[in-house]
Amino acid sequence: MSLLRAIVVIAAKDIVQRSRDRSAYIMGIVGPLVLVFVLNGTLGAVDEISAFEFGLADADGGPVAEGFAAMLAGLEADGIVAVTNAEDRTDLDRLVEGGDVTAGFLLPSGLSEAVTAGEAARITVVGDPGSAIAVDVAEAIAATFAEELDYVSIATGSVLVAEGGGADPSAVEELAASAQALEPPIALVPVETEGRGFDAASYYAVSLSVFFLFFTVQFGVLSLMEEREAGTLSRILTTPTPPAAVVIGKMLSSLVIGVLSMVVLVVATTIVVGATWGDPLAVGVLIVVGVLVGIALAAVVAAVARTAEQAGAYASIVALVLGLLGGSFFPVGQAPGFLAAVSYLSPHRWLLDGFRDLSYGAGLADLVPGLAVLGAFILVVGGGGLAAARRGLLRA
Secondary structure, three states: OOHHHHHHHHHHHHHHHHHOOHHHHHHHHHHHHHHHHHHHHHHHHHHOOOOEEEEEEEOOOOHHHHHHHHHHHHHHHOOOEEEEEEOOHHHHHHHHHOOOOOEEEEEOOOHHHHHHOOOOOOOEEEEOOOOHHHHHHHHHHHHHHHHHHHHHHHHHHHHHHHHOOOOOHHHHHHHHHHHHHOOOOOOOOOOOOOOOOOOHHHHHHHHHHHHHHHHHOHHHHHHHHHHHHHOHHHHHHOOOOOHHHHHHHHHHHHHHHHHHHHHHHHHHHHHHOOOOOOOHHHHHHHHHHHHHHHHHHHHHHHHHOOOHHHHHHHHHHHHHHHHHHHOOOOOHHHOOHHHHHHHHHOHHHHHHHHHHHHHOOOOHHHHHHHHHHHHHHHHHHHHHHHHHHHHHHOOO
16 A cells, blocks of 8 residues: 555544544534633623722812812713712712712812812722722822822912912912913823734634644544554554554644634634634634644654553643643733743744734734744654654554
């Protein structure tokens, strides 16, 4: 039997055998698809943050209090906060303690007079200890308003000193109104990078698909050990079948099964949860490379393990550890610097970065550095693993 024909026959036999195994569908398609759907529907809800519920007790009623209320009204119009008015401090405490609001602002009596006179004034933030983020936001809003008042006070005072003006209330009021109309000398402007927003559907689709891929492709390699233990492999080797055809045929079946499962996941996650994968050609290239990486790791495991059961356990541990290290379950960019650097030792990190770059609009040319690293990984790790596995598994 020729080498090519033997490879095709062995690969086809393994593919048909795996197609009859329901665990292959669960591990390669159903499992990741269900997890993507569940995580996107639960953790993905963080993208839809509701407005912060704040209370406002205005015991001042002066122009400064009106300015603060106007600022809150602007934030409310933008959907950032929702304001509930309280009669006094007691009513505000009741709203916070009852869970009607997560934090509240108390504008004390005499606030406007104190600010106009240049005296110390205070806005009190009442917060729920169980809503630390909301309290921090409320404090930031109060601090921002106080900084704006400081800016107006400094501008007004500077003009009065420069012109030698006295403390004429009408002059102070006029200058304060003019200062409020001026643009601050420095403004912080938030800028969002194009296409780099957190897309939960795409994030989980990519992460879980890559994670489960390493479990899916290992069966072709590990089946060599199962057939050796069952005696099937020794009978195959007594035929004219070249030993190399057995190894290559197993690898080919893993390649086909891995690619098919990934293609199904790409299509399914796109339709079901609206995931964005990017350029189809580049995605296809990265899928093939990812499957080859998984086969290379499985070959190393097969060379180290002594039994099929042991190999399965080792392969699962390797896939889990590399998946965690590479960022399959959390954005590695949020990890400490050392862990983020070490994550590049995992092929998962390079694959995930590649797929996510594609989802942001990158093309095949942008993947060249990552593909080079993964290609080197396949040649070094996979080549050594296959050579060791061939010597260890194909002994007569």
